[in-house]
Amino acid sequence: MTFCPTVIVLAAGRGSRFYGPQRAPRQLDDADMLEATLRQAVASELPVLVVTTPALEPSARSLVAARDVAVLPDVKLPDGSLATPGLSASIAAGVGARPDASGWVVLPADMPLVQPGTLVAVAQALRVHAVAYAQHAGRRGHPVGFAAELYSELVQLPDDSAARRLVARYPSCGVDVDDPGTQLDLESLQDLHALPLPPGPPALAPVPPLF
Numbered sequence: 001m002t003f004c005p006t007v008i009v010l011a012a013g014r015g016s017r018f019y020g021p022q023r024a025p026r027q028l029d030d031a032d033m034l035e036a037t038l039r040q041a042v043a044s045e046l047p048v049l050v051v052t053t054p055a056l057e058p059s060a061r062s063l064v065a066a067r068d069v070a071v072l073p074d075v076k077l078p079d080g081s082l083a084t085p086g087l088s089a090s091i092a093a094g095v096g097a098r099p100d101a102s103g104w105v106v107l108p109a110d111m112p113l114v115q116p117g118t119l120v121a122v123a124q125a126l127r128v129h130a131v132a133y134a135q136h137a138g139r140r141g142h143p144v145g146f147a148a149e150l151y152s153e154l155v156q157l158p159d160d161s162a163a164r165r166l167v168a169r170y171p172s173c174g175v176d177v178d179d180p181g182t183q184l185d186l187e188s189l190q191d192l193h194a195l196p197l198p199p200g201p202p203a204l205a206p207v208p209p210l211f
Helices: 031-043 057-061 087-097 116-125 148-154 160-169 189-194
Strands: 006-011 048-052 069-071 103-108 131-136 139-147 172-176
Touching: 006 031, 006 087, 031 048, 031 057, 031 103, 031 116, 048 057, 048 087, 057 069, 069 087, 087 103, 087 148, 087 160, 103 116, 116 131, 116 139, 116 172, 139 148, 148 160
Parallel strands: 006 048, 006 103, 048 069, 131 172
Antiparallel strands: 103 139, 131 139
């Protein structure tokens, strides 16, 4: 059987992080951002699945086949109001849609600067590690990969706290990559114009895991 993990692009639910700078959760609603991130994922030549909302479904389908798009509806709360699914629900939906994959490489849709080679490097690390993540200049970043052996736990994540506990429970492997995009999530593609372009990697202290 060919070893070929699936890249799961998370474009549904409230923004959150396995590793990286903490910020207030937000709902991705930028079609251009999703398309830019998807192009990077497709360029990796790994299988790609997009977990997204009805509003962003057309954008996802413009770059991948309809069978490779999982749409999550809003969740109805006890008071009758609607809320977006959480990170864990999005991961569970993506993993559940590809149960026979060799593993899953999870990429937030607001990180369009992650290079295709980085996705491949993290995917390959899943041959020998249960959890792997991209690491640049000593800092943990994205994407984060999960080996196939974690399937039963990933599809039953009840909440985001459970996702954090899962990542903390298993030894993880940092995959060193020359890719500062592993650290950069954007509010919009306009943020690209404001990014500094230093000649070398910044001297940054490691950031502790949030998951």
